[in-house]
Amino acid sequence: MSIVMAGVSLLTYGLVFVTPGDPAYTILHERRGSPPSDAEVAAFRAEHGLDEPFVSQYLSWLSGVLRGDLGTSYFRSESVSTLLLQYLPNTLELAVAAMIVSLALAVPVGVVSAVHRDTWIDRTSQIAALLGVSMPNFWLGYLLILVVSLQLGLTPTSGSGTLSHLVLPAITLGTGLAAIVTRLVRTSMLEVLEAEYVDTARSKGVRERLVVYKHALRNALIPVVTIVGLQFGFVLSGAVVVEVVFQRPGLGTLLVDAVFARDYPVVQGVVLVTAVAFVITNQLVDLAYVALDPRIERGERA
């Protein structure tokens, strides 16, 4: 875990050094559209500590990070941590809303498809799930804007703040995830429905409806809940593109803007926060998995 974290931080910091040529020169060149003078390059380097060797730059960045200081943006006056704190809530809001949308869609559909296995209901929902995973989410976003915002005039096309701003982005991001989760719920439900305790409940004369929704569903959801946690990375990746489509301020738009502006401290900050959040979620999911199902041995998954 700590080795992984160290590697993550090294990779995050080192990523921007794959810039072809000299980063300082490239940044200044792209910023003003003309080749900068040697003095300007030297001044930029000195200002941002780029004239030191890589290892000492990395170590001073890392020691800052450990104290909660992620550096300062090249172009804005705010520190990177201020920017992150400013944009993070918007992205979290979107991620949580998308998770809710996906569960609200996937659990009923997955259960119904497992109960009516191999009927037209099951096939239709499987085809829908296939369409869901195969659809580019930015494209779905524009289709929704086209129909819901432009034709029906129900929601604003872009921005953030109110619930009506959140609806379309959450649906856009939630559908892809819903498609994955539907399949999981279905598989897990099918497994549970064949378990002995379900047969026992049936043979005692418990009504089928109760068997499905009380006995089976509860157990089927255990693996689903943990695997949904593992999809956190998917949600974060998806949020980047969805935020751009709906012009929502968030970590995604912050990252994309910073990448284009070559605002490296901001890029490093966003990537580090994403990766750390991702590692921690996966770790928690692993723990939850073991806690919920003692049959799983630890080790292979860690």
Next chain:
Amino acid sequence: MSERHADEHTWRSPDAVLEWLRERTRSQFAWSLRTNPGVRFGGTLVCLLAVVAVFGPLLSPYDPTAQALEARLEAPSLAHPLGTDALGRDVATRIVHGARVSLALAVAATAVRVVIGTTIGLVAGYLGGLVDAALMRLVDIQLAFPGLVLALVIAGVLGPSLRNVMIALSVVGWASYARVVRGNVLEVKDRPFVEAARLYGTPRRRIARRHLLPNVINPVVVLATMNLGTIVLTAAGLSFLGLGAQPPTPEWGTMIAGGREYLRSAPWLVTAPGIAIMATVIGFNVLGDGLRDVLDPDHLEERERRRS
């Protein structure tokens, strides 16, 4: 009657029996491959796409990049089945050329991932010990980043271009292959046939290639097929953000980005490339699902795919 009966029970040499068994499993395998609905449907879709990508551009009367400003934003018609874009270019022609770009990129990036991932997985699983521990930490580090975020930053830092997106998508994403291959190697490496090869004095490299690789290749094929679809999606996403193919290159993601300003007046500019992307990804996903049923009934790769 009795003669024929006797004939059927003619003694066969062990070699002949082995050959007969081999032939039988091979044809059974081919049969299940041919009759699997996923393989049939997905395979057909993918083959169609490949044909379109290879021969489509030869059939179109239009140039995918030549501007014709007198024919801007024309609605779909017989002359332009999918309409024209803001610079008067034929959308259908650009979509067909886009298939070349997307498929070539997906195949190239997947090939690099497969080679890197399989090699690392083989080496880690077979050598074990410190080498294994070190390589697996590398895998963990890569899996700590959401794929798109890492690819986005690499492509952005290298500078926006199609080539850099390909590089970015090649160097991320091999970790899943490494994990799957390593897991399978660990399972087979102590089996008698590997032991026998070792006792026989077969060089390690040859054991890895001739005895281990064939036993781990099936889940890799399944994972790679699924990956082709994911890469088409991710590459389109990066191009949409402006990091990949630059105008006027006909690329599906770039086309969607270019069409979004005309969402109300010319909705076909956004819809058509999206459907092209979706059809491609559906093809690879269905083919991958079908191949998994045939090649990897235990779903070894599935757990890894969920993580990536």
